[in-house]
Amino acid sequence: EVQLVQSGAEVKKPGESLKISCQGSGYSFASHWIAWVRQVPGKGLEWMGVIYPGDSETRYSPSFQGHVTMSADKPSGTTYLQWNSLRASDTAIYYCARQIKAPGLYYFDYWGQGTLVTVSS
Amino acid sequence: EIVMTQSPATLSVSPGERATLSCRASQSVATNLAWYRQKPGQAPRLLIYGADTRVPGVPARFSGSGAGTEFTLTISSLQSDDFAVYYCQQYNNWPFSITFGQGTRLEIK
Numbered sequence: 001e002v003q004l005v006q007s008g009a010e011v012k013k014p015g016e017s018l019k020i021s022c023q024g025s026g027y028s029f030a031s032h033w034i035a036w037v038r039q040v041p042g043k044g045l046e047w048m049g050v051i052y053p054g055d056s057e058t059r060y061s062p063s064f065q066g067h068v069t070m071s072a073d074k075p076s077g078t079t080y081l082q083w084n085s086l087r088a089s090d091t092a093i094y095y096c097a098r099q100i101k102a103p104g105l106y107y108f109d110y111w112g113q114g115t116l117v118t119v120s121s
Numbered sequence: 122e123i124v125m126t127q128s129p130a131t132l133s134v135s136p137g138e139r140a141t142l143s144c145r146a147s148q149s150v151a152t153n154l155a156w157y158r159q160k161p162g163q164a165p166r167l168l169i170y171g172a173d174t175r176v177p178g179v180p181a182r183f184s185g186s187g188a189g190t191e192f193t194l195t196i197s198s199l200q201s202d203d204f205a206v207y208y209c210q211q212y213n214n215w216p217f218s219i220t221f222g223q224g225t226r227l228e229i230k
């Protein structure tokens with residue numbers, strides 16, 4: 001069974017750093033792109049970027065480039081989303097999602113449960 | 122940047138009736154278009170990809186159509202489970218981008 005399990009909710013202050021995780025299981029971790037998607041509570045979905053765990057190639061949305069970093073650890077089957085300096089506007093739910101089993105098609109069929117990040121002074 | 126615009130923002134339909142949701146791209150995305158359903162407190166679920174291909178396990182009452190800049194998701198006979206928010210999503214290979222529409226809320230009339 002394919003599963004993506006994300007790390008738990010976080011409460012941080014502006015300017016602090018944070019790294020959240022998404023562990024995949026039940027499939028070939030290295031062979032599917034993983035997307036990170038932001039959702040401010042009550043609002044829509046925003047694509048942040050994708051990472052290919054096989055070689056850690058990343059592609060970022062211009063809206064998030066330079067503010068977040070995606071990484072992957074193949075042995076543990078885990079991808080990460082990291083901030084060096086959080087802002088209050090980063091308060092949101094963050095989802096990871098797996099690319100479907102069709103190379104070159106960027107649709108996402110399995111999603112993590114989401115990680116709520118709250119940034120407040 | 123490719124902008125995806127969904128309409129209407131909110132759609133009120135009675136159970137058993139048909140619902141038609143629209144998604145328009147600011148430039149052609151060929152058939153690189155997916156539809157997701159998101160229920161409150163849950164992650165999105167992929168329903169349709171490639172504009173018209175239903176994901177295995179998705180009920181046949183869901184169908185997608187369109188190409189280029191105009192796309193439609195049709196739900197033929199609404200069930201209680203279908204009242205949720207629906208998002209379209211495109212991808213483009215050069216330059217690489219992925220964009221979601223702002224969503225259509227499907228509510229019970």
